Amino acid sequence: MNNKEGNPEESFYLCESIWLDRDKKMLIDIEFPSPKLLNIDNIDDCIVIIEREIREWLLNPMILLINNDLENKLNYRPFKNSIFALYGIFSYIEKMQRFREGKPYSSGDTNSTKILTQGFKRLFPDNKQNNYGNQKIEQILKNTRHSLMHFGNIGDKVLINNDYENSVPVVYYGSNKNLDKLEINPLKMIETIINDFNSYLKELREENNSETRENFMKVFEFYYADEISILQSKDNKA
Numbered sequence: 298m299n300n301k302e303g304n305p306e307e308s309f310y311l312c313e314s315i316w317l318d319r320d321k322k323m324l325i326d327i328e329f330p331s332p333k334l335l336n337i338d339n340i341d342d343c344i345v346i347i348e349r350e351i352r353e354w355l356l357n358p359m360i361l362l363i364n365n366d367l368e369n370k371l372n373y374r375p376f377k378n379s380i381f382a383l384y385g386i387f388s389y390i391e392k393m394q395r396f397r398e399g400k401p402y403s404s405g406d407t408n409s410t411k412i413l414t415q416g417f418k419r420l421f422p423d424n425k426q427n428n429y430g431n432q433k434i435e436q437i438l439k440n441t442r443h444s445l446m447h448f449g450n451i452g453d454k455v456l457i458n459n460d461y462e463n464s465v466p467v468v469y470y471g472s473n474k475n476l477d478k479l480e481i482n483p484l485k486m487i488e489t490i491i492n493d494f495n496s497y498l499k500e501l502r503e504e505n506n507s508e509t510r511e512n513f514m515k516v517f518e519f520y521y522a523d524e525i526s527i528l529q530s531k532d533n534k535a
Contacts, residue, residue, distance in 0.1 A: 311524055312346055313353035322528050337528050340510060343517050344501050347396075351389070356491060359385045363484050366459055376457045379483040380450065383457075386483065387442040389490050390416040393497065399512030401519035413438060420489055424465045432473035440479060452479075459484040 311317045314328040315335065324335040326345070335342040362378035369377075391409060394416030395401060400408065417437065418428045429437070440452030451457065454476050461468075466485035471477035500506050501513055518525060 311521075312350035315346060315349060317524060317527065319527060322530060324528060337521070337525055340514060341502070343514065344498065346521075347513075347517065348498055351392075351494060355385055355389055355392075356487070356494065359487055363459060363487060367484070376459060376483070379457050379459060380445075382483050382487070383441060383451070383481075384445055386486050386490065387413065387438075387445070389494075390420065393490075393493070394419070396513050396516045397497070397509070399515040401516045403519070410435075410438065413442065420493055421467045421486070422465075424463065424468055429467075429469065430473060433469050436471075436474075436476045437467065437469065437479060440476060441481070455479045455481060457481050457483060461485075 306319060308319045309317055311324065314326060316325045316327055317323075318325060324337055324342075326333045326335055335345065337343065337346075359382045362382045366376050366378045391402075391413050394412045398412065398415070400412065402409070414431055414434045417434050418431075421429070423429055440455050444450065444452045444455075456478065458480070459482060461480060461482045463480075463482075464485065466482050466489055468480040469476065470479070500509050504510075
């Protein structure tokens, strides 16, 4: 096997500390004192993979960004990283809602906004602990996630502060159709999604939650289709 860097046939890390050996058709968790083999056909090992991926490559980097903001109280950069952290927050919302609903993303999928809306509604109630209606969520997404993706910044009516005293991560001011002001506390949002992720993992590991587990595997098998094919291949070159 040619180990030259950039070779598409080389072995690689599937996620943090989990090595996919193409030649031996093995998935190895190197985080243990002695490497542990994982089975990509086993749901418990699949959960380990997703836990490692999301915690290490999505949640922990956002925590680092937010902590840096909290440590830097200078007037001109109290939330410079928090704006970028919102990319990860909205990525988490859609990703985990797809796992929960069993609806993987594929090219041409037009349901992203609908799935984001359902995920946002589930995670972030208003300051009276009621679910935001779809029209308000549409305004929230327009001025945050969509504005970030298309213009590289949040909307003019969005205020970000990790020190807001209220305990609600997102506070909407205005009517359903007209947004007056949106107060966002990224720190509270991240705390919310961390708690959500921990709850989801606990739910996944309970065997009686058959629908949750089936939906999870639908998305996992689609998402990791190439890696599953490699590991299941009978063409062993070792």
